[in-house]
Amino acid sequence: xxxxxxxxxxxxxxxxxxxxxxxxxxxxxxxxxxxxxxxxxxxxxxxxxxxxxxxxxxxxxxxxxxxxxxxxxxxxxxxxxxxxxxxxxxxxxxxxxxxxxxxxxxxxxxxxxxxxxxxxxxxxxxxxxxxxxxxxxxxxxxxxxxxxxxxxxxxxxxxxxxxxxxxxxxxxxxxxxxxxx
Numbered sequence: 001x002x003x004x005x006x007x008x009x010x011x012x013x014x015x016x017x018x019x020x021x022x023x024x025x026x027x028x029x030x031x032x033x034x035x036x037x038x039x040x041x042x043x044x045x046x047x048x049x050x051x052x053x054x055x056x057x058x059x060x061x062x063x064x065x066x067x068x069x070x071x072x073x074x075x076x077x078x079x080x081x082x083x084x085x086x087x088x089x090x091x092x093x094x095x096x097x098x099x100x101x102x103x104x105x106x107x108x109x110x111x112x113x114x115x116x117x118x119x120x121x122x123x124x125x126x127x128x129x130x131x132x133x134x135x136x137x138x139x140x141x142x143x144x145x146x147x148x149x150x151x152x153x154x155x156x157x158x159x160x161x162x163x164x165x166x167x168x169x170x171x172x173x174x175x176x177x178x179x180x181x
Contacts, residue, residue, distance in 0.1 A: 001027045008036075016040065016075070039116040043085035044073040044166065047098050047126035052146045052174055054167065055094055055126070057138035061159075068159040069144070069152060071120070071166060072137075086121040094141045095132040099125035105169060109162045120166045146171050 008022040018038045025031050047055045056069045072093040076085040083101050091097045101121040108117055132141065149158075149171045158164045 003027070006031070011035075035113075037114040037116075039075075039114050041076040041082060042073055042116065042118040043076050043082050043089055044071050044118055044120040044162070045086035045090040045098055045101060045122065046071045046166075046170075047090070047096055047123045048146060048170060048174055049125070049143060051143075053143035054146050054149070054170060055090075055096060056142055056144050057093060058140045058142065059138040064159070066159055067139075068163075069157055069167075070138075070160060070163050073118070076119075082119045083121055086119065090126075091129065091132075092134045093132055093137045095128055095130050096126040097129050098123035099127075104166055107162050107165060109160075118162045120162070122166075122170060146174055 004025045006023040006025055008020050010018050010020050012019045016039070020036050020038060022034045022036060023031055024034045049055075055072075057072060058067065059070055060067050072086075072090040074085065074089040074092075076082055080088075083103070087098050087101060098121075101123050104120045104122050106117055106119045108115075110116065144152075146167075149167045152158055153164045153168060158167060
């Protein structure tokens, strides 16, 4: 069954997002008001080194008042290539410049409320270029063995669904069946 948007108007907007109100028609002809948040694309990146360790950030999210492991991420600027944005964010937040990036996955983390799309990339090499410019983004940056990822996700140490999905896919791609219990 498909819902049909009849119209949409902006209630509030800034450079990061807009809150809109849509008139949605249901298949039976009824209408409902549905709020939605329109967001800029998000670029995400990490490096997995030769020792099968993944570069992660340990950070606090004030909205949920929680700590967890994440990948470097940020909004794609107007006119910016998504992969270039991912590389920029990785360097700004970790101090590591990635080698050639590979697209891992694109996800819609909350598609019942937002149009957000997160584009996740990874590289199998990187170069340390210095202390991160955006060191305020995380408490620390660490190389974590990829083999630990499933247990970390299970314990809730990777609370963001997009990050958990990406890390589990990287675990599968790099370690495959040999790493499964």
